[in-house]
Amino acid sequence: MYNEKVMDVFRNPKNVGEIENPDGIGTVGNEKCGDIMQISLRIKDDIITDAKFKTFGCAAAIATSSTATEMIKGMTVDDALKVTNRKVVETLGGLPAQKIHCSVLAEEAIKKAIEDYRSKKNA
Amino acid sequence: MLKKPIYFDHAATTPLAKEALEKMMPYFTDMAGNPNSQHIFGREAMSAVDNARDTIASIINCKPNELYFTSGGTESDNWAFRGAAHALKNKGRHLIISPIEHAAMISTAKALEKEGFEISFMKVDGEGFVDLGHLKSIVRKDTVFVGCMLANNEVGTIEPIKEIAEIAHANGAICFTDAVQAAGVLDIDVKALGVDMMSMSSHKIYGPKGVGALYIRNGLNIESIITGGHQERMKRGGTTNVPGVVGFAEAFRIAAAEREENAKYVASLRDRFIERVLAEVPFVKLNGPADGDRRLPANADFSFRFIEGESILFSLDLAGIAVSSGSACSSGSLEPSHVLLALGVPEGLAHGSIRFSFGKHNTFEEVDYAVGVIKEAVERLRNMSPLFKAESEVKNV
Numbered sequence: 252m253y254n255e256k257v258m259d260v261f262r263n264p265k266n267v268g269e270i271e272n273p274d275g276i277g278t279v280g281n282e283k284c285g286d287i288m289q290i291s292l293r294i295k296d297d298i299i300t301d302a303k304f305k306t307f308g309c310a311a312a313i314a315t316s317s318t319a320t321e322m323i324k325g326m327t328v329d330d331a332l333k334v335t336n337r338k339v340v341e342t343l344g345g346l347p348a349q350k351i352h353c354s355v356l357a358e359e360a361i362k363k364a365i366e367d368y369r370s371k372k373n374a
Numbered sequence: 375m376l377k378k379p380i381y382f383d384h385a386a387t388t389p390l391a392k393e394a395l396e397k398m399m400p401y402f403t404d405m406a407g408n409p410n411s412q413h414i415f416g417r418e419a420m421s422a423v424d425n426a427r428d429t430i431a432s433i434i435n436c437k438p439n440e441l442y443f444t445s446g447g448t449e450s451d452n453w454a455f456r457g458a459a460h461a462l463k464n465k466g467r468h469l470i471i472s473p474i475e476h477a478a479m480i481s482t483a484k485a486l487e488k489e490g491f492e493i494s495f496m497k498v499d500g501e502g503f504v505d506l507g508h509l510k511s512i513v514r515k516d517t518v519f520v521g522c523m524l525a526n527n528e529v530g531t532i533e534p535i536k537e538i539a540e541i542a543h544a545n546g547a548i549c550f551t552d553a554v555q556a557a558g559v560l561d562i563d564v565k566a567l568g569v570d571m572m573s574m575s576s577h578k579i580y581g582p583k584g585v586g587a588l589y590i591r592n593g594l595n596i597e598s599i600i601t602g603g604h605q606e607r608m609k610r611g612g613t614t615n616v617p618g619v620v621g622f623a624e625a626f627r628i629a630a631a632e633r634e635e636n637a638k639y640v641a642s643l644r645d646r647f648i649e650r651v652l653a654e655v656p657f658v659k660l661n662g663p664a665d666g667d668r669r670l671p672a673n674a675d676f677s678f679r680f681i682e683g684e685s686i687l688f689s690l691d692l693a694g695i696a697v698s699s700g701s702a703c704s705s706g707s708l709e710p711s712h713v714l715l716a717l718g719v720p721e722g723l724a725h726g727s728i729r730f731s732f733g734k735h736n737t738f739e740e741v742d743y744a745v746g747v748i749k750e751a752v753e754r755l756r757n758m759s760p761l762f763k764a765e766s767e768v769k770n771v
Contacts (some may be wrong), residue, residue, distance in 0.1 A: 283722065
């Protein structure tokens with residue numbers, strides 16, 4: 252059901268963990284649905300210098316968390332907000348139809364983390 | 375990693391017994407007649423089907439003419455449930471099943487409900503055992519059918535079918551049991567169980583896939599769901615899968631002959647596995663009966679807290695261990711297992727469930743290796759889980 256790329260990323264995910272005192276953090280999903288994704292960001296001058304994730308979920312959720320955090324590192328927050336779930340899925344070479352919602356979670360977690368960053372900044 | 379992948383998914387299917395394969399082979403080629411043909415080729419095939427029927431009938435203690443071959447457990451369940459409901463609808467339209475039945479029964483119940491039948495579910499306790507008192511309280515004058523599996527495919531609970539049948543009969547209803555997981559493991563004597571109908575499947579007992587049977591007590595007439603020619607005494611149309619039923623009967627013969635010995639061996643694998651997992655993996659819950667004698671010898675089902683079942687499944691798969699998550703048949707869906715939910719397992723924990731089902735070819739070496747792999751996989755996934763750190767500080771499972 253999963254392609255080799257997805258399984259590779261699942262086997263060796265990057266950016267696992269949580270940034271201490273993050274500049275932005277976002278958690279989406281819930282345990283009841285079987286998917287929770289948390290993305291924490293280090294941001295300097297509106298550029299994402301580091302991103303880490305912690306995910307409770309299936310292989311697709313873990314693979315998309317890893318890929319999404321890889322993609323946004325080095326991006327400005329504005330560019331990171333343009334990272335869609337479709338782009339994450341493309342980078343992974345596709346996901347089974349019933350797993351697309353996992354990639355949506357990654358997009359939402361990034362957005363939430365950036366929102367958190369902006370609200371802290373404006374506070 | 376061991377040389378060969380380890381197969382711990384025998385409740386999903388089993389490898390075909392070599393003896394059964396050998397018996398099947400001639401019926402694909404040299405003796406490939408249609409059992410309904412009148413010539414020598416047909417008679418040869420019919421004789422093989424008759425012998426297969428005799429073999430299985432004697433194992434389950436019924437008359438050969440009470441045993442009908444089908445395409446498998448799902449068809450047998452469909453036929454028993456739907457066929458009985460339709461045949462008895464003038465007597466009553468109330469049907470009772472357990473909430474932990476196989477999807478073949480649950481989906482059929484939904485279809486029958488749409489047709490205007492009323493379905494009630496008997497309660498099960500936290501280990502999956504049917505609450506007989508509750509069953510007594512919900513049977514009514516218009517209850518015509520009570521159905522419950524003999525042993526559960528997911529958590530291994532062995533149900534008190536004899537008592538369930540007595541309650542059904544005392545109220546004038548018939549009793550059906552799905553013995554797909556119990557065959558080859560428990561004594562499935564239909565007279566001793568007191569059931570009116572019973573489903574069986576070949577590929578769960580080292581027989582070929584695509585074959586099963588339904589026992590229907592003589593005197594009970596149910597409607598056909600597959601209408602066709604004269605096969606199976608006109609009750610189930612379609613050319614009989616001759617190699618299939620020959621293989622099914624041979625596999626069943628071996629399973630019955632080795633039953634007690636295999637059950638004992640497989641239970642010893644299970645007990646070692648359960649003991650080690652509970653002792654060595656933190657935050658884990660055994661689903662289903664704690665008492666090994668009331669649980670299928672092959673079954674161990676765990677919920678691993680803070681992590682999700684599919685990622686555990688693939689982690690084990692990458693290390694060469696084949697298992698299933700939730701109910702194997704529902705792995706395509708995203709809903710947690712209906713069985714675990716019926717047992718009162720919280721949704722989060724139900725998502726983190728893995729079923730291990732052992733077979734006669736498994737070894738203690740494999741069990742010990744698997745425990746090591748599970749420990750590593752669970753730890754790795756927990757380190758990725760946002761739920762782990764916070765909750766593990768609160769030391770309760």
